[in-house]
Amino acid sequence: MPPKLPTFDRLMNPLLHALGALGGSGSVEEIYNKVVELQGFSEDVLSQLHDPENSNDSEVWYRLAWARTYLKKYGLLENSKRGVWALTAKAKGIDEVDPQEVVRTVRAMDRKDAAAKPSAPATPDVPEDEAWKQPLHVLLTQKLSPAGFEKLVQRVLRESGFTQVEVTGRTGDGGIDGRGIARIHGLMSFHVLFQCKRYKGSVSAGEIRDFRGAMVGRADKGLFISTGTFSPAAIKEATRDGAPPIDLIDGAEFAEKLKELGLGVRKEVVEVPKVDEKWFDEF
Secondary structure (H helix, E strand, C coil), X not given: CCCCCCCHHHHHHHHHHHHHHCCCEEEHHHHHXXXXXXXXXXXXXXXXXXXXXXXXXXXXXXXXXHHHHHHHHCCCEEECCCCEEEECHHHCCCCCCCHHHHHHHHHHHHHHHHHHCCCCCCCCCCCCCCCCHHHHXXXXXXXXXXXXXXHHHHHHHHHCCXXXXXXXXXXXXXXXXXXXXXXXXXXXXXXXXXXXECCCCEECHHHHHHHHHHHCCCCCEEEEEECCEECHHHHHHHCCCCCCCEEEECHHHHHHHHHHHCCCCCCCCCCCCCXXXXXXXXX
16 A cells, blocks of 8 residues: 555645745745655655656645645745746745645635636646646657657757757667757857656666666766656665766656747737726727
8 A cells, every 4th residue: 555645735834844945935846855855755655646647747746736726826825937936925924824724715715716707617637837737748658759759859958058969769778868968158068968768657766877877988967858757766866976967857847848948838828808998088
């Protein structure tokens, strides 16, 4: 039987504590990592996926997304277009909340909104800021071929400033799928070997070690891109002291990068008509 996870409402105070420890604001990834650190979640807990077929999100990540959504509606959090979440002025001085009170208040607001708009559901199946990632995950892991995913990674690296990006994908090459040169402000460059995996689960520390073994002496850095997640042991292995560093990009970060670059993810702006009363003064 898998270990028991805290419900989303029980993650509200850890989330607030994490933001406090981060100085009042943080990206989704920073908040997640800080909550994991403060709560001391085990690898067994973090490896549980919410919906393995349609998402790479861990159950903890998913429940934290709901905690963010409720605290935002309650007025304690706000988020920018760049995906940074921050404590609001209302949250200043509040160390903890009553989770049940937050849930009651927000659900009452949802019922009121639903009554005003009967066609809209009271609560979505997925937190609003995460919903777009599910169809993207399905597309990347089930519809795109392995070769197609490698070509997509090549395009993403080029759009991100890499040059001489090659997809090699040779068998027996320790999992190395390609190479490129990362240029920093046009002044410095690093030779990078990368591996890309279409994964629904979690990448293990052993896979990171295998990749590092294949890249030693052949590049300045390694880059491991996965549509899945990385186990805590894999993250620790990637940054182990005395070993060549390996940067990790998981499915959630890859999705955000696609959105940032406008590759296959389109941001739509909804027009809201507004009456200009002064315009009518001349009549």
